[in-house]
Amino acid sequence: MNAFEVIGGKKLKGEIVPQGAKNEALQILAATLLTAEPVTIHNIPDIIDVNVLIDLLAEMGVTVQRLGRHSCTFTAANVNTDYLATEAFRNKGGKLRGSVMLAGAMLGRFKKAYLPKPGGDKIGRRRLDTHIIGFEKLGATYQYQEKLGCFELATQCLKGTFMLLDEPSVTGTANIVMAAVMAEGTTTIYNAACEPYIQQLCKMLNRMGAKITGIGSNLLQIEGVDVLYGTEHTLLPDMIEVGSFIGLAAMTQSALTIKGAGVENLGVIPEKFQQLGIQLQIKGDDIIIPEQDIYEIQTYLDGGILTVYDHPWPGFTPDLLSIVLVVAVQARGSVLIHQKMFESRLFFVDKLIDMGAQIILCDPHRATVIGLARKNKLRGITMSSPDIRAGQALLIAALSAEGTSVIQNIEQIDRGYQYIDERLRSIGAQIQRIG
Numbered sequence: 127m128n129a130f131e132v133i134g135g136k137k138l139k140g141e142i143v144p145q146g147a148k149n150e151a152l153q154i155l156a157a158t159l160l161t162a163e164p165v166t167i168h169n170i171p172d173i174i175d176v177n178v179l180i181d182l183l184a185e186m187g188v189t190v191q192r193l194g195r196h197s198c199t200f201t202a203a204n205v206n207t208d209y210l211a212t213e214a215f216r217n218k219g220g221k222l223r224g225s226v227m228l229a230g231a232m233l234g235r236f237k238k239a240y241l242p243k244p245g246g247d248k249i250g251r252r253r254l255d256t257h258i259i260g261f262e263k264l265g266a267t268y269q270y271q272e273k274l275g276c277f278e279l280a281t282q283c284l285k286g287t288f289m290l291l292d293e294p295s296v297t298g299t300a301n302i303v304m305a306a307v308m309a310e311g312t313t314t315i316y317n318a319a320c321e322p323y324i325q326q327l328c329k330m331l332n333r334m335g336a337k338i339t340g341i342g343s344n345l346l347q348i349e350g351v352d353v354l355y356g357t358e359h360t361l362l363p364d365m366i367e368v369g370s371f372i373g374l375a376a377m378t379q380s381a382l383t384i385k386g387a388g389v390e391n392l393g394v395i396p397e398k399f400q401q402l403g404i405q406l407q408i409k410g411d412d413i414i415i416p417e418q419d420i421y422e423i424q425t426y427l428d429g430g431i432l433t434v435y436d437h438p439w440p441g442f443t444p445d446l447l448s449i450v451l452v453v454a455v456q457a458r459g460s461v462l463i464h465q466k467m468f469e470s471r472l473f474f475v476d477k478l479i480d481m482g483a484q485i486i487l488c489d490p491h492r493a494t495v496i497g498l499a500r501k502n503k504l505r506g507i508t509m510s511s512p513d514i515r516a517g518q519a520l521l522i523a524a525l526s527a528e529g530t531s532v533i534q535n536i537e538q539i540d541r542g543y544q545y546i547d548e549r550l551r552s553i554g555a556q557i558q559r560i561g
């Protein structure tokens with residue numbers, strides 16, 4: 127098992143470019159199955175989750191032509207519709223959450239699909255009800271194969287309808303949209319997820335010939351079409367990486383410029399970090415974070431302690447709460463972190479406490495951070511990364527701590543952050559991959 131050895135306490139300096147967005151890539155790759163024509167995707171991040179999904183597409187019979195390190199053309203002219211029923215698919219698909227979205231595309235184009243228990247972070251219960259109920263409303267039937275832990279879905283014909291989603295599930299919305307684009311008639315999805323990656327998916331589908339309106343809102347209307355065509359698409363910068371780099375700069379007291387941050391699509395992310403007292407300047411599409419000795423967490427207007435909580439877009443993404451939490455450790459002031467969506471994402475705070483942080487885990491969803499205001503330094507320790515974002519948060523803590531840290535189980539970090547050690551070294555970090 128690979129690990130990172132980090133010698134912390136060094137200031138970093140320079141420019142860093144965010145990778146293409148992981149969670150957008152997973153939706154967009156699945157959507158390439160919706161047409162027999164070539165679809166070219168640019169800015170694909172070279173990370174484990176995305177590479178596994180590309181392998182899965184190839185194993186399904188999609189022709190994958192590499193045009194460069196981050197560009198690929200996918201042609202789904204001869205798809206083996208039975209591949210999703212195989213053990214090979216269940217095993218590989220079970221490695222990432224994104225594999226669930228193959229189901230919507232397969233159902234939309236080939237009228238049958240298998241949805242095995244997906245992988246992804248073990249950060250709490252992650253139900254698939256929204257996906258399955260949406261497919262059912264469109265006219266699909268399903269059988270749950272208990273032994274295999276797999277839903278088998280089929281239909282003669284999908285028919286557009288109105289549906290009010292139980293919750294604005296991101297992958298659920300992507301799945302239902304992909305199933306609906308070639309359904310008969312009009313589908314209306316209310317309480318749809320509307321984050322930038324869903325917007326990107328809908329825009330790409332429209333370029334392929336789909337008729338989707340309401341993009342960017344929680345009310346999507348999809349007029350079914352008979353066929354979709356090829357297109358070209360460029361992935362947005364990864365907003366979670368952008369947030370992670372803002373946190374990294376603040377924690378290590380470094381001057382960093384995030385180049386091409388996709389500022390227009392960051393929503394409240396910059397503002398949340400500013401509420402922690404972090405100065406940042408937006409110049410064109412870049413974010414400039416100056417070297418800052420101390421940052422002070424804002425209070426509410428009445429002096430009350432700040433709470434940072436997650437909420438479906440345009441609220442604050444749950445995927446950045448671990449980063450906000452770690453950044454608060456060295457701030458002046460206190461903050462309550464409330465992770466509403468996932469119940470097992472805050473347990474990594476015990477490692478931060480071992481490093482010297484002052485955190486009270488109130489319950490599985492809430493942690494209070496009492497900032498050290500740099501009066502005490504964090505100390506390097508050996509720790510293991512429990513999930514992708516906690517892993518990155520621990521890495522940021524290690525880079526700001528005194529002494530050497532070892533972070534184990536870095537596959538969790540590698541599945542979402544491209545060449546992270548190499549890129550951090552280029553701005554002055556002392557980080558090494560060890561066996």
Ligand SMILES: CC(=O)N[C@H]1[C@@H](OP(=O)(O)OP(=O)(O)OC[C@H]2O[C@@H](n3ccc(=O)[nH]c3=O)[C@H](O)[C@@H]2O)O[C@H](CO)[C@@H](O)[C@@H]1O
Nearest residue numbers: 149223224251252253293294295296297298438444445467
């Ligand atoms: C591959 C991918 O794209 N993964 C992202 C996607 O996962 P994913 O699409 O799996 O997440 P969902 O949007 O379905 O929701 C995640 C969890 O939050 C709960 N929930 C959701 C909506 C809501 O209003 N209230 C609520 O409690 C759900 O019950 C579920 O347990 O969206 C999550 C929420 O932004 C992100 O953390 C994941 O990184």
Ligand SMILES: C=C(OP(=O)(O)O)C(=O)O
Nearest residue numbers: 223224246247445514515
């Ligand atoms: C939770 C995440 O990923 P996944 O949905 O792939 O597990 C994430 O990207 O933070």
